[in-house]
Amino acid sequence: MDFPFDINQLFSERISILDQNLSASRRSMERPDLQVQISAVIDELGRASAKAQQLAAPVTSASKLQSQNHQLYLLKDRESGGGRGSAVGFLKVGYKKLFLLDQHGVHVEAEPLCVLDFYIAENLQRHGYGLELFSFMLQHKNVEPVLMAYDRPSKKFLAFLAKHYCLVQSVPQVNNFVVFEGFFLNRSAVHLRRTPLKKPDGEIKPYSMVAREVVHREQRTLPWPFAPPQSPQRSVPSQCSHPVRVGFSPSRASSPVAPSSPLGGSRDQIERYREKRSRYRS
Template identity: 65%
Template sequence: MEFPFDINVLFPDRITVLDQNLTTGRKFLGRPDHQHQIATVIDELGKASAQAQDLAAPITSAEKLQSNRHYLYLLKNGEGNRGRGVAVGYLKVGFKNLFLLDQQGAHVETEPLCVLDFFVAERMQRHGYGLELFRFMLRNKRVDPVQLAYDRPSPKFLSFLEKHCGLKDAVPQVNNFVVFDGFFRNRSAVPVRKVPPKKPEGEIKPYSLTEREALREEQKALPWPFARPQAPPHSPPLSQNSACSRSLSVGSSPTRAPLRLTPASGAYRGQAPQNQLIDGVNYRARRTSSLNRSRLSFQ
């Protein structure tokens, strides 16, 4: 892909590695427009890649590269375009946290290096540029092709991996990523998180206001005769220190005043002394005996 500016000035090496800072390691003396030109190259290559893969929108752009910790390997041909260089293609990689299925169907949580986008210009294909770019990334990251996860690879890319890397036995996944047999070597499966069972209605605490209100609203929604009247709420406990405390229950009588000892008599206030109780019992017994004698005399 040709541009109206010099590619060789922007990208010093044949394959240049760009990060989120869009820097190439070369100091641009007095040329603030070079950063804008680098962004232009990335954006145009991203649009061409989306068009080649029939995507609705580009998945690679300078803005997306700046907002993510991805790495873009850009390949150029420095002799093309009358010595100003030609952008051949790029390869974008980055780490992703993924939940994948192994050969036994168990979930594996892993964060592998992923190939996120791979593009070589149409008229530059079948010249070995793609293989050169891919092998450079493998050496730079010190990784084997089977250890990578591939994000939505095109049919051409799958054929490329089978031809040059021998990767053809893909493990089926439920997401857009493709991994091959051998990816799960030295990776252990993790159990799926179980959802706690729903608490039965019989375990609802009677003093929990929140659960009581929720149950009341649920029973209001039930049709007759399934709706049942609610029992009155429990009364709060009474304080034993208050002498004038009364029960909050309907129809209950006031509580008696607490019994207290008087210094003089030693008896409880509100209760008759013991000798008075004994005299009352003797008086009732004598009166009953007198009445019985009177009845006998009349007979």
Template identity: 45%
Template sequence: MEFSDNILNALPSVISIITAEDFIYIRGETSKQKSLRMVIDTMGEASAKAQDLKSIITTTAKFKESLHTLYVMKDQENKAIVGILKVGIKKLFIMDRIGRQHEIEPLCVLDFYVHESCQRSGYGKQLFEYMLTNEQVDNPCKLAFDRPSNKFRSFLKKYYNLENFIPQPNNFVVFDEYGLQDKPTNSRILNTPPNRRHSTPNEKTQTGIYHRHTRSLTPHHHYYPSSLINPSTFSTTTSSSSSSPPSGNDFTSVSSINHSAPPKEIYVQRKRELISQKEHGKQSLYGNNPIAWE
């Protein structure tokens, strides 16, 4: 892609390395930073268009807030930018062929684009090899690739014999040669079931009652409306000297409710009673006053 001499002069060599430090402003944006911004935004947009991406993944705004490294290759004689290659370390969760999930932090190729007019001329191989040397990567199989295009996958197969991989939900490609199933010590296996204590329906403790399907303790000071309890059992929760029927605003402790259902079912029951009240006269659950339904 053609650029003016002023923009190309901002790149000191044939393959230049750009990081976020190159965009630190002291007294505003310099002319060199403006040139770099134009190169990154233009090439990033062209890369997204060539790969048919929904959004541009390489922009100056995103690049300045990251720890990524961008390699830019130019052709000074033809006044053109040949291509870009962006890499960075990311934490990934990858499944191997055995079915185990690994947490790894490899160096990832996040964007790789060579302009259409410069493809099939050896520029891509030269740019990629320069990155491997600078990042001290002996074999590209130790890299992860973010949504590589068909052309990029053909490139990896042609020059590095990398072809086989397991499709991942995060769309990253980690080839079998990475060795997850052969060398599990280079990553942390995450799908080992944790040693959790499951409580029984009515396992009593000194401070409360465990409910099914939960590990949280329901203390005695949690209260629910007394209308959820059978009125025939109310005498067991009130004083024997009281002969008057319970009022509408009485409350009783959850510890006196003789059931093993989790708290969620109590709220569901209350919600159903409120809906029933709404359908039959729109009366309040706690008295005879109408509810102001919205």
């Protein structure tokens, strides 16, 4: 991909690593005009990548790279473009926290290195540039391709991974990322940890919705002494309890006694007492 300015002046290395600073060298950091040209190269490559993948909007742009903690590997051809060089393609990677499903369907939280965008100019594909760029990234990051996640890979990219790295069997996911078998084997390499399953909602007890509502309703409508005493904890009313009535305390209402006389004894005791008195008088 050619540009109306000198690519070799912007990028001194064959593969340059760009980050939030959008600079490939100290010289480009000190010159605002070079920063503008670097942004133009990134934006143009991002639009070409989106068009090739039939995306509605570019995934890669200079502004997005400045606002995200990602890295972009840009490959150039020094000899083309009339000696000014040309941009061959780019590869953007970054760490992302993902919630994935392993082979057994268990949710796992991971933060692997992800391939977020990968593009080689159409007229330069099948010339080994993609393999050169991808291999450089793997060596720079010291990571195996099976331990990476891939964001919405195209059919061409999947064929590339299958051909060069034997990544064929993927583990189905519910998001846009693709991971392959072997990703979950080395858990420490990709910072995996199982996420606790959501505790299922327990069965609602009858008292929790019915009896409590009755208690609250009685407290709102009944005056003292019908209303129960205020307490931070309320127990479930027993089915054997008796209703509270005027003139009876709650303790006496629950344990009825035999009727008594004014003297406080039973009828048999009163009769014997009267017989003794009549004997003494006689």
